[in-house]
Amino acid sequence: MTRERPPDRRVRRTKQRLDDALESLIIEKGYDKTTVQDLIDRADVGRSTFYAHYETKDDLLASWGDQLAAEMELQMAQQQTEAGSIMPSLALFRHMAEAHHVYKAMIGSRGGDIATAMVHSSLLRHATSGLERRPDAGNKTTIPIEVRAEFLTGSLFSLLTWWVDNDMPYPPESMDEMYQELTRTA
Amino acid sequence: MTRERPPDRRVRRTKQRLDDALESLIIEKGYDKTTVQDLIDRADVGRSTFYAHYETKDDLLASWGDQLAAEMELQMAQQQTEAGSIMPSLALFRHMAEAHHVYKAMIGSRGGDIATAMVHSSLLRHATSGLERRPDAGNKTTIPIEVRAEFLTGSLFSLLTWWVDNDMPYPPESMDEMYQELTRTA
DNA sequence: TCTGTATAGAACATCATGTCTGATACCGAA
DNA sequence: TTCGGTATCAGACATGATGTTCTATACAGA
Incomplete structure (x- = not known):
């Protein structure tokens, strides 16, 4: 049984930002037209950071x-x-x-x-x-x-x-x- | 009333080829993964020809x-x-x-x-x-x-x-x- | 304070899209 | 059969999005 360690606070913040960005962008311009660039701009997150968490x-x-x-x-x-x-x-x-x-x-x-x-x-x-x-x-x-x-x-x-x-x-x-x-x- | 002229035989052939290519590619690898390049390769049609007929x-x-x-x-x-x-x-x-x-x-x-x-x-x-x-x-x-x-x-x-x-x-x-x-x- | 890890920033390769060119081949009508 | 119009080809090209990689820096948690 490997103990689950709670994620780093920075990780939580980053993911939260991306989630928020996604939701607002979906409402704003739809999912299809939303690009990764849009997401990281809106979330104010580095490109490499995005790919560190999501494929x-x-x-x-x-x-x-x-x-x-x-x-x-x-x-x-x-x-x-x-x-x-x-x-x-x-x-x-x-x-x-x-x-x-x-x-x-x-x-x-x-x-x-x-x-x-x-x-x-x-x-x-x-x-x-x-x-x-x-x-x-x-x-x-x-x-x-x-x-x-x-x-x-x-x-x-x-x-x-x-x-x-x-x-x-x-x-x-x-x-x-x-x-x-x-x-x-x- | 403008008389409808039947399309050029070349046009018919090209469109037919593209239709066939589309159908076989959809079955083969799905619509999403099918690229325009795949289509024109399979149909053996020039790139500009494709865009002459479809946006x-x-x-x-x-x-x-x-x-x-x-x-x-x-x-x-x-x-x-x-x-x-x-x-x-x-x-x-x-x-x-x-x-x-x-x-x-x-x-x-x-x-x-x-x-x-x-x-x-x-x-x-x-x-x-x-x-x-x-x-x-x-x-x-x-x-x-x-x-x-x-x-x-x-x-x-x-x-x-x-x-x-x-x-x-x-x-x-x-x-x-x-x-x-x-x-x-x- | 100290160590490990997340992040920023930016450069980079890759790939698909769509546009444009001029030369060539073909169609259909006269 | 000829001829004018048009479809096609081949390829180059610009563009934009994707995903990778690097190093320096900032921060979290112990």
Whole structure:
């Protein structure tokens, strides 16, 4: 068991700066158009310093995205225990509402894919385990769980992105209700 | 009314070569990693020739994707008139099965986004008009058509991509049935 | 205070993109 | 078949982003 040493304060500062720079640049000009040069300028960090911590721009994005995902997981875990719903959809709608600047900026840019892929597996896990745990009262469908899980995940995603992209025309609670009703069959 | 002149035979040949090169390269190494240099090497075409016809790599992809979309539209239009279903899902599953090499190669690469975006609007149109035309027998939902259309489109997409990405474990007809059942509510 | 490590700054090689040139080959219409 | 218009080729070139490497300096933690 090798003891984890807390990172140097300088390292923490540098990473924090880069994270902040990334977020503001994503909102400002989108992930695609953001260059490494932009990042280190905004973060006021040396070029070699950047590459000392991250291999590529995508690497930074992934690391930054992990933090968002962690927050998300927290909120999802809460709803999971509360309601009997399979997907933690309400938590997701609320979470996206909070950070909507970022998500809207990422939709359509390549950063969206990376973020999407990161969250997708996590959501799919929720769906699968939720379906397995479910009493399945009066549900005589023969559709494999795999397919149903993918359906639940994909349709939720589509509503989430549509909603944010259209500047959230309905409150999170309404979106959640609609999603619940639309996926009654699954 | 300016009469449309058919393009020079040389132009046709060049574009055909580039289209072929694009398709084979997408399958071979993915869209992202394909460079303009790769394209013109494979197509055996001069660099300046490429830029005489397309502004960027994405431009070529879009033009090439239009052809796929056109084929798709054809198959979709047929099913539309036949069955009473809202979405031409069966036609889509069959279409993707035919060109699955290409689609699977594009899933996850940035090319996927561009292609996805192209098809998305077309599918959304189908969904919207289908919902408007529908008799709505015994359907007392208050969910706005916009949301339902997005739901139908998004969930269909997710099943399509999952299906192709997992090497089509079920026949197109089964996938279509499952999709129909899962979206009974909408 | 002292040692190890992170950082700055800048130079550098590499690679892909997109532009531009003039010479050549080809097309389609007369 | 000829001829004018145009597509193509080959290559050079400018540009901009990426990632590497170096040394001197600043700082953290013990």
